Amino acid sequence: LIAHLAGPYRAPQNDMGVYAESKLVEIMEEKAIQPGSLPTDPPQRRYFQIYGDSAYGVSPTMLSPYQAVGELTQQQKDWNLAMGKVRISVEHGFGQVCQQWPFILCSWKHKIWGTRCGTFYRVAVLLTNAKSCLRPNQTAMRYTCYPPEIELYFHN
Incomplete structure (x- = not known):
């Protein structure tokens, strides 16, 4: 199921612009709390997490690919x-x-x-x-x- 749908946008935007405008991280931090978790639990136990593009970075609710200088x-x-x-x-x-x-x-x-x-x-x-x-x-x-x-x- 598609659980979060943002937009429409008046003009073509890059992924990062859409991501920022969608307020997805804020919505996830409010709504994607795992049943029975406590505020003191580590993020992977407290929140359901989604996987996104490396440009989005990492947050308590967002995972992204590993990147390294080496x-x-x-x-x-x-x-x-x-x-x-x-x-x-x-x-x-x-x-x-x-x-x-x-x-x-x-x-x-x-x-x-x-x-x-x-x-x-x-x-x-x-x-x-x-x-x-x-x-x-x-x-x-x-x-x-x-x-x-x-x-x-x-x-x-």
Whole structure:
């Protein structure tokens, strides 16, 4: 499921600009607290964590690839490789939205100030999430992280 969706943005922005404007870290620190954790717990026990681009840095809720001025250890290289595959799966989630709702990609039908492109995309994400609740997608099955029943998804 796509759990956080920011935007739309008036002009193309780089990833760092979108990341900063989305307030994702602040939202994660407020909402992504693991049940039963204490404020004194280390970040990996207190928060659910997400993995992002190395440009985003590291925070209590954000992990990113190892980078070094010198040589990385084999363990760090292996971790970067494994996590890079997971990150690609996240990109597939956004691709599924456009694949299932091709109207989103019809830029010639969308006019600045004339159509509500951001609203269309948000509705497409909502419908994609609902569809995933009814029939889990490949990403959910691969990571055995199944979405809630559709009634629970729309209830909360």
